[in-house]
Amino acid sequence: MRLTILPVLVFNGVMSFAVATPLQNTTLKHSWDNIPRGWSFEATPDPDHTFDLHIGLTQNRVQDLIHHLMEVSDPTHPRYGEHLSKDEAEALAEADPASLNHTTSWLESHGISASRITHRKSGGDWLTLRVSVSEAEQILNTQYSIYRRAASEERVLRSLSYSVPVSLEPHIDVITPTTYFSTLQSMRATSFLQPESDPAEDIDALVGPIFENVPIPMGCSTTITPACLRALYNTSSYVPVSMGQNQLGVAGYLEEYANRADLQTFLKKFRSDATNASFPTVTINGGQDDQTKPGIEANLDIQYTIGMSYPTPNIYYSTGGSPPFTQDSETPTNTNEPYLEWITGILSRDTIPQVITTSYGDDEQTVPVEYATRICNMFAQLGVRGITLFFSSGDSGVGGGDCRTNDGTDRILFQPAFPASCPYVTAVGGTTRINPEVGVSFSGGGFSRYFSQPTYQNTAVSGYLAHLGSQHSDFYNPTGRAYPDLSAQANRFQVVVGGRLVSVGGTSASSPTVAGIFSLLNDYRLAQSLPPLGFLNPLIYSLSNHTRTTSGNDTPSPGFNDIVSGSNPGCGTNGFAAVEGWDPVTGLGTPDFGKLQDLVS
Template sequence: MLWLQALLFGLVPFCASKPLLPRWDDFQVKHAWVEMPRGWELHGPAPADYRFNLRIGLKQARIEELIAALYEVSDPAHDRYGQHLSKDEVDVLVAPHSDSADLVESWLTAHDIDTNAYHRSGGGDWLTVEVSVSEAERMLGTQYNVYRHSGSDDYVVRALNYSLPSILHEHVAVVAPTTYFGTIKSMKKTSFLQPHIPTIESDTDIASLLINPGSLATVPSSCSTTITPSCLRALYNTTSYTPTATAVNKLGICGYLEEFANFADLQTFFERFRTDAVGSNFTVVLVNGGENSQSEPGVEANLDIQYADGMSFPTPNIYFSTGGSPPFIPDDNTPTNTNEPYLDFLNFILAQSDVPQTFTTSYGDDEQTVPLDYATSVCNMFAQLGARGVSIMFSSGDDGVGAGDCLSNDGTNTQRFQPNFPASCPFVTTVGATFRVPEEGISFSGGGFSNYFAQPSYQSTAVSAFLTKLGTTNAGLFNVSGRAYPDVSAQGEGFQVVIGGRVESVAGTSASSPTFAGVVALLNDFRLANGNAPLGFLNPLLYSTGAAGLNDITSGSNPGCDTNGFSAGTGWDPITGLGTPDFGKLQALIG
């Protein structure tokens, strides 16, 4: 036995110098759906040789430091307020640990992926590689199929689950496309036509009545039915302010759903509703194959650009048209770009050194249809923008506390309120809707509590006060410890929008978000014109000193899920948030 002990002892240094190679077939589930996402149906197996772009999100080694920095530079009570990070500084904080990068590269090499052929993001936290379906299935221990969305007739290549080798789980945050089924066409826009509401061809008469725009008493009663820029400028006290920092200040509008804002319609809108802006226009940036055909103008796109521009003129507006070819055309194996709406836009904009100081987006998904790993990665990308000094507005949704039967998709079919994403992300400012003059919360205004994201400290006091007053109402239907939204609100009904040369009445929180973003763009102009930094991430300001610059809305409710939903009241509520903006008061508070 002595010879055996000697042999084993002799092998120790050899074993120590030759660590075991990772096992790439030791799979552990990363995400799996209990049931097929609603609205989708199986079309058939994906062709093994179909090629697409696979995005691998590596875990960011210092993401907690980035989020801490975001809160510090966004808190008006902190010494670092306004000291936003540069792109390079953000890239350093989101970079993966070298061990993560090396291990993922070894994994790709083991699957014969050319390490020189893939694209790395600026921080190195995202890798994009082109693979075939058969390669992706081997790498992720899954099966890709073709699924059809019944509402849009859109086809996608997705999986109902995916796995990673066990050793990669602490190094990889998300892989896409896998189990997130959302596409450009299947995303929920948050606007709708209102043919029952009369339209007006001009508001010159209304504009002439606004003798004292700082007083709500001067807002004509017609603004309770039909909304124009003059109504909004009077309601939100912006009429007397003229932007001057137009060489540096910009407002970005995110466009999806293959809709394009129309130049000619904007001119007609200006001729009828903002005559001093006639002749000005917006610029277009195409992202991931986005289009700008100027044909068949979209309701959503025209609403967004006309009211963002109508509120912020002469601040330059940029329409980001995010598109891309359909992710899969049955029986067509031509390589095409992967269609991941949020990732397409965010990877693009984070790579830019110069970005608009304000953004508005009027689209979203039911939170439960977005895998948690995907939602978390996207939300952290919004945090990166916020840390760089960008204010990000999202519409809260048009389903109140939830649409349809509101059943959970975790296999239990439990009835619960259905929050929206990205509205539920704690690093964006979510905008609900009001109507009438004086303002009330409108029934469709999306609001509630996230089931994914914890309640951030900046809103804990305001939300606790609401929950105390709520008592046991709706108990068990929502997550009391979740991120609560909306944060603020603005008018959302009867907007006069020019579509194809004709005026239509449009409603939705899609109207509210660009309206509020327009006010924020004016505030950023004021800051920049006075040599200060832009506002950046708004919520820590809004829930503290900024609350005094908002009009508290105390009536209205947002029913859904066979309930009366929530009711508005004094202070924050999940219909109107903290309220609607008063530019003059906010201007004084941030000066």
């Protein structure tokens, strides 16, 4: 297929093109002032190239959905634990029939027949239609271009803005793919190899028995294994009994495949009582399960969720979306949106694991606010069904790179991470060392600029803000959703990849660790005929009595090991500091399973 490069007009450094259909009686849904950082204009696409356009209709009852979520997640409310069914949650997420009718009429006016439109109910009402580039440009009063990401040579089809008729503004939440540039390749996996931390040569020294007078196994100050974590977070003596009811899920992207042979090697080395464990891989959106390509991130996640939760059944979700290309490599034939593909796939299922961990994220500012809001509301839809969602908080402290804003002002601000900044997920930060643990320097944490601070954390966060005073006041939003919510070890995890032992760090290690612990708490509750914990944050923030200490900070939250030292520098600053009570480095602290057992029963 031959591409025709059209003349380019440049305004304020942004390449633009004349649009065939003039803007008439339309409203702008979203636009970028500049091409998002890391991407550059590559070419003009063939106008006949086709792709799937997704239209998210306005969820008129989303506030009712959030209201239900908060009631069933609040341990002081009479409805605590009365999670909704799939059908009940979908009813609260659906659009008004008028929105469906008005939007389909609009599409028909552009020559899109009803037979070309697919209506999906998962995650609210979504319309999917196969369109050509020229059709999409006319419908959305925009110009699509092919953009290239220098870091990976990845090419995507995106626009810098899009509009809808004024009359449809109340009926449409978001349309994709348009201005959200992130893809499965540009998402960050929040883990990294640590070649400077050599794997232990003497494996037996790491997995020796936990003697009565030695609560933490030898070697845990330099390398982390399941034995270290089980001792550190007090799960060693618990034996799960609700395997027929309880499940733990791991979300995988980026063609990262969890390898079963590596799991067996890992368990033989580090948890010999679990060597009969395995896991199924469930594919979403064309995901695969290539056992010849073990992934570091995937193996880290599944080895430590199973290592912490055995014999609880684990499931690995492999989400597809890496762009295939036609013979003409300049023309992308894939425009998947990473979180949208995964969560719609999960929400469509009747049975979902009670706990799911995800170790990927983006800078919040790179995600259009309309898209982030819709995805966050879809996470709430999972929560109201009794699902606990853990997301790693990121590995860039308060922000990586130059921390400059992409809103045209080019200011230097702390850069919160998404989805960790969504108030309906539980964000997990990182610690290092033992006796005592300290906040690890790369632990992502801060305050959202998209989502306001939820009431469940107001008291805990106000103590930290009082302690902080005017420090960093020009860099963050004190009224935003604060994160992380809790934390766990994040350094020197021993992982088997391709039969070899490697050392891995990152909050990607923290999130599956915490997921395993709370999966055990669900097991404990289910054994008592109690419902699973579901959306966790109202519970864990309510555990603290929030009385003031002489230093003016909050007291530690019962059930958690308070982390009082460490910081998360970034953006040319020393970042935030860990203190007594909640802080934006380690949240409420690291979990103590034994204490939490007493609090959740």
